Structures are given as C-alpha cells and as structure tokens.
Amino acid sequence: MKLALWSYQAPAHVGVSKAAASFGKLHCVVRAPKGDGYSIIMLAMFERLGVLPPLSFCAMSEATLAGAAADLPSMLREIDAREKPEMIVVTRSATASVLQEPLDGEIAMMRPGDVNAEIFMATTHPMRDTELSAFARTTREIVAHFAQDTPRTERPSVNIIGPSLLGFHDRANVESLRKSFAALGIEINAVLPLGATPDDLRTIGRAWVNIPTAHELAKPTLDFLRERFGTPYVDELPYGEAGTTRFLRELCGLCEIPQERIAIAARDAKLLWYSRTVDAHALSSKRVGVFGLPTAAAGIARVLRDELDMEVEFVGTYALDYGDWLRERVRDITDNVLVTDDYRAVAREIDRTRPDIVFGSQMERHSASGFGVPCAVVSPPSHILNYPLGYAPFIGYDGANHIGDLVNQTQVLGLEHHLIETFGPRGQGRFAEAAPEPEAEAAVARVPVAAGSIAEEELRWDPAAERLLGRVPFFVRKKARANVEKYARERQIAVIDEAVMLRAREHVGG
C-alpha cells in the first residue's frame, strides 16, 4: 500500500479511454465499478459535449460479487445499434482486473454478425501502466490495427499525433499548426487520436511526415509508422517563435520544400520582438522553474531561456520514464532536472529556489501560490480553466504569442516595477483595505452600518445569530447578512437572533 493524497496521472483505464474515445466512429467500453465512471463526467463537462460521450461503463454490481457474469454483450449490442461505431474498444479498470473475468470469452461467444462493429480488447495492464503509457500504447494499437499500404499523397502532407479529447489546449494547438502548414502548402492528412476515423487511419501511411505534439503520447505510434511506412517525424519541439521556426525548417527539409515560405507563416509571430521591447528587459533578471509533461517542460524551458533570456532554476516532469529524455533535451539549459511524481517534492523545490515565476500544472499553481510565487499553467493535470472557449494554443507561432502573454500576466513590469523596488508596495494598501479577507470579515464583531436611518443603527445581532452567520459560506455571507438585515428592518425587528435569521432565509433566501 502507498499513501496517495494527489496524483499527476490518472489510472491506466483513463489513458485507454481518452485515446480510444477520441478517435472518430469509435466507442470505448470500460468494465469497472460504476464509481469509476467519473471519467465520463470529466469528458462530458470539460469538453462541454452536447451529446453522450463515446465512452460507456459496463458497471460491476453486487450481483457481480455474487458471481454473475458481466453483461458485456448486451451493452455492446446496444452501443452498436445506437451509435453505429466502426469499432468498440474494451478495457477494464484495476478493480475489474482483480476479478479476472473472461471478457474475451464473452465476446467470442457472441454470434457472428451480432454486432456490426469490430470489438477490440486493449492490451494495457490496468495496474502497471500509467495514464500516459496506456494512452500512448492504445493509440499505437488502434493505428496499427487499421493502417493499410497506401501511396504517398502528391503534395507534402503530415499526420499530427498526440491531440485528444481532454487533452491540454489540443484543438487550439492543432489550429495553430494548421495555419503555419497552410502557409507552407503542407496538407494535414490526419490528426490523431482526436477525431481520426478508421478511414483516416487506413490512409495514415500516405503522409510524408509525422508531427508529435507531445513525444510521451506519440512515441509508440511514431515508431510504428516509421517501421511500417518509413515515415520520418519532426524531432524539434514547436515551442516559441525561434523553436517553431527551427521546427518548420526541419519539416521543410523532410518535405523537400523551400524554406522561404516560413516567413509568411511567421508573419504574426511577435514573441521575439516582444522580447526586445524595453518592457521585457526586466525579464533577464527573472528566475523561473518549469514542471509538467516532458515535452511541454522541455519546450517551455527553452523558450524562456533562449527567447526571453530568463534564468531557469529547474526543469522537471512527473512522467518518470521520460526523465532521461528530458535531461537530454535541456542539457544546455540546466543540470537541475527534477523527475518525481510527488507534488510535495516539487513544492519543496519551488520553496528552495523561490523562482520569480513557475510554469507548471494546476498543482504547481496551487503550491506556488502558497509561497506567493505567480504560476502560469502550461501542462496537465488541468481543470476546467484549461478548456477555454476561445483560442489559447501553446505551440506554433500563435502558441509563442500566448506564452508571451502568460509571462506578461504574471509580471509587474516597467515603471511600476521600479516604483515598487524603490518605495516598496505601500501604494497598494488602499486596495487591500477595500476588499477585506473573508476570514477577517468573519472575525470582527458587527459594526453598525455607516450613518443612516435610526433603524439601521439600532439593528443588533445577538451572539448566537452572529455565530450562525459565521457558518454561512464566506462567499455568500455578505449577501446573507444584507438579506437578513433588510428582512429585520422591514419588520421593525431590532435584535437579530437565530430565529429571525432563519425566518429571513425563508422569506428572502440566501
């Protein structure tokens, strides 16, 4: 047993279902206790799907414990009839794997033609695989299953490998790359797993080059496609303006197209000019820490050091089997590479180095805020804020601009910076007073409302009611207080006790 308070990665079956459900015309079925089904809620809520997600749980119940077989065939038939997928991918959670049910046997017993979809058992290990390894492996398996020999496209084309449902700003990342590829005259053959249908996969081999958006997600698929079709992939990471330019140069080389058009693709790139503007000069004195998925961590660290001239205190990842990969990528940037899946170790490193800005996941944002250090979120684990309605890519030229904005938002720059350095943060006090801390507000005894009618001055809260008000969640406490006082005034009640408060709640809510 191991004590776990919080994890960077979800269990393996989540990785399988993220990959499988992302493909078009595929459906994923997870055999698990129904409580494991929260990944459906995440999918429906974060991606704001207005349709049922292509993910179902075949839930274990009390009957399962008593020895009843999984009714997997019924569920497969139902999905087949309702959704008409071309393939249904079946996997199980760690809990279900303990039961060692013969799911393949149940599937094999189904009559031929019982369902039109192909049934595919994922091969990941529910306990040994991680979310990342399960995702990467399942993507490769599904691609390998459908891939067919096919001639190369006439014009240069690419497959973009890595984006998925519940991915990190993935749709925007694809859009950012698409704009650059359009300028270069390079077609997108397939994006996968996000939306790629079996038809897209059958012709996956016709692309000239493969583009990983994250090596840790794409590597097994990249290797498969290189072995099967000889397709090369771009190794450079498309992070930052200079990074994207290097990336596109490599791509142009592989596609045998002239590099002149890169300037057209780069016409909206502003990061390097921003870096030269006097506003950004103060960045040279700033120290940063970077932690997240290995590709994002390596890419962002290089942008911050090479393009913004910031000093990188540490780089790290929670993908433990990508530690060496990351060390190699950032060898010229820092020796301080942190490879850990313990968020407290990352917090300790933030505390020890006290960087000016942290670039990390939502957890680092939380840890850093405890030390008063600003944090830009550049990697999963994410939350709903990382599923913006608008366009916020992290890769390509548009992604570079966005990273510049993030740096900007975390910094006090220019004149303001000098004034604070010189005089200290005194001028900011006024604002702090205007918005008291919720706790402080709860602690002070009731001060009568400022000069007003006699009724207002006479209004008094008895200690029990005051205590009860303290139990109202702080974010609605002010409104609740106002509602109760309004109720009391309207009824000429001078002393607010618990009963008055509850009556007021009944009449005006809150």
Add this chain to the structure above:
Amino acid sequence: MEANAAVIERDDFCSLAPIGWLHHKMQDSFFLVVGTGSCQGFLQTALGVMIFAKPRFATAVLDEDDLGGADPLDGLRPIVAAIVAEHAPKAIFLASTCTPEILKMNVAGCAPPLEAEFGVRVYPCRLDGFDPAYTQGEDHVLQSMIARAPETDEKNLVILGCLSALEEAEIRIECANMGLPEPAFLPGESALDVPALGPNTVLASVHPYLFAAAAYAQRERGCPLHKTIFPYGPDGTRAFYETLAAAFGKSVSYADREREAWDALASQTEPLRGKTIVFCSDAMLELPLARTLRAAGARVPVVGTPNIYKKFHAAEIATLSDVEILERPDRFVLFDRLASLAPDLVVANLNIANPLEGMGFAVKWSTELTFQPIHGFSGASTLFGMFAATLRRHEALAARRARDGAPGAPIDLGFFHLAGSNR
C-alpha cells in the same frame, strides 16, 4: 411500477462522494480510503483537492503485493502513523472500497488493532461503487458511528443525517417551541460526538438515504424505525415536525406555519406551477423532492430513482400514488420517455446533464441538491429557488436565441474531426 427487463449497469457517482461534506462537517476527522488509484482519482477530481492545503482524506492505494494476499494491517500501519503525525485527527474513518470487497480483504478487522496502537478512534466503513446511490456513503459512515453509540434508556431525540448549522438551528428552535427534548445531531461537529441510543430513543432521519444506519440502530439498539415524510419543502417539514411531536406524545399543528411558508415562497413556486418536471438522477432525494414540487404546483409524471426502501420510504411513496416511479431505470428507456413527455425541466446527474441540454431539455444538475442547505422551512427558498432559477434561465435564453436567430448549437463529436482541415 414498471419492470425493466434488461437494466444495464452504467456509470454513476461513487459512494466516496459524501466524504466531501462529511469531512467538512466533522473537522477533527480523517477519511482513509483503502482502494485503487481510481478511488484516489475520484477524490481528487470530484472533491477538488487542490483547494485544500491539507486535505483530511487520502487513499491507501493497493499494490500488487496487497492483491497477492499481504496482511492489510502491515500496509496500513505506517500510513496511519503518518496521518496521525501530520493531522492528529480525533477519529479516522477507514473506508473499504470495491477492490478490498472483491478480494475479501478484511479491512474492517484492521480497525481495532489500529485504534489500540495509535490511540485514535477508527471507524470501519464500506464506501464502494456497488451502492445504488452515491449518497449511501453517508449511510455507511453513520452506521459505523452508531456502532460506537453509548446505550441509554432515556427518551431522547437524535436527528440522523449530515446538516448545515443553519438547518440544525431551525430544528433546535422548533423542538424547543414544541417542548421536545434538545435534539442531538449525528453527525455532530466532532467525529467523537455519538449520541446515546436505546429503545426509547426517537431517531429521526432527515435524509431518505440513511436506511442502513436507521435499520442498524433498530436492530442493535432497539431504536424504533421512525417513519416519516422527510423535511423537504413546507409540506414535508410540517409533517416531519408533527410526527416528531407525536413520537413524544404531543399533538402539535404546523398547518398555519406551512401555509405561511408557502405564501413566503410564492415568487419561487409561481414559475413552477403547471410545469412538467421529470427526475432521472441518482441522489435518492427524488421521492421527497417530487412530492414537494407537486405540492408547489408542478406536474411530476415520472420519477426515476436509484433505490427504493419500501418501508423507509412508505410515507413518501403514499403521496405519489399517481406518479410513475421507476427504480433504477435504464438510461435509454428513460430518454425515450423524455422524448414523449417533453418535460419543461429534467433533473439529471452531471454525466448526462450537458448531453440532455444538447437534446434541448432544461436540466437541473442533481448533485447540487446534496450540497445545498434545503431542509426545513428556512431551506425551502433555496430548494425551490434552484428549480425556478434553472427554468427561468432556460426560458429567457431560449427566447433570446429565437429572437436573434442564433442557435447556440451544442458541441458534437464532429467538432473534433480535424483531418484534412486545410486541404
């Protein structure tokens, strides 16, 4: 009731969810979940761990040694030691989940030796995804506390079910008004607060999902099963207080109080009048909420609910004689019904809430109902307000979209098909 031939078990919220409110209620408690990374993932995503600097819940994640039959006590000892050192809880809830259940791992048996070794009370409880309703996690936690209740022959009053301070205050005040004994609450502020129970205790549950705890108290302590309508809405609250008084041999009428409460609620209930509301949620609050929504003037033709205890829910079911109640209905059977019923409002879980909105229904997400103080006369405004606000918003936005000719089309899966997007 309609028989559903082939019910397919699907995803639902997990019984670990009540840890969210129970650990807030009992500030000196710690919840240690013995399970897999999936349990841990649920706690962290559903309960938003990052909000808390030091969450008072954690998972002892089973590894392959544990599956191989290692003694769970050996694995738990260092973990409990670390928790005691860091959090110094007064009590630890040791929760067994699906996996120990399948492995027949004796997690409960670890409680007494851990309690003896660390000098901290350890309540063994079962919080697993096999329960029909996620709210039943609270049922199991309270049952484990009742096992430690002191015995008594007094005619005391114990209110069963986790309530907010506001809801407790109302019950305290009303009991005083009726001349009843001061009520004790289970759970209380401390995980060590377990009121005495005995054959003369009036043990009144305020939630419809606490049957196991109530039945356990009846079996082990002889507390008679207190059958009542639950205190949701003015009608339910009136019946609840009147039944309480009757249990102490007093005849009290809350008829005027109920009428007054409905009058005060007019602005929230008016928008619900004549509206059709259908439940397809899994909170096990469906029966009482359907009852009070009908009392407020809404039509509730169909109620899907995860589980029915015929005796415990008898008073509620009696009020719904002309309502079709579906126990554990199949999701798609219910969807087909929705299409023909064309309700004004659907009450649904988060896993199907947005898809139902995408189908054009106005949806009230049901999980919120378990997080809001909606009991009693004082909570009724919050209760009806949630339904009224959802309806009002849906109608207002739909009208404006129609006026502006802007469809606000839902995101479908085609949105993510990007291959060939620049050909």
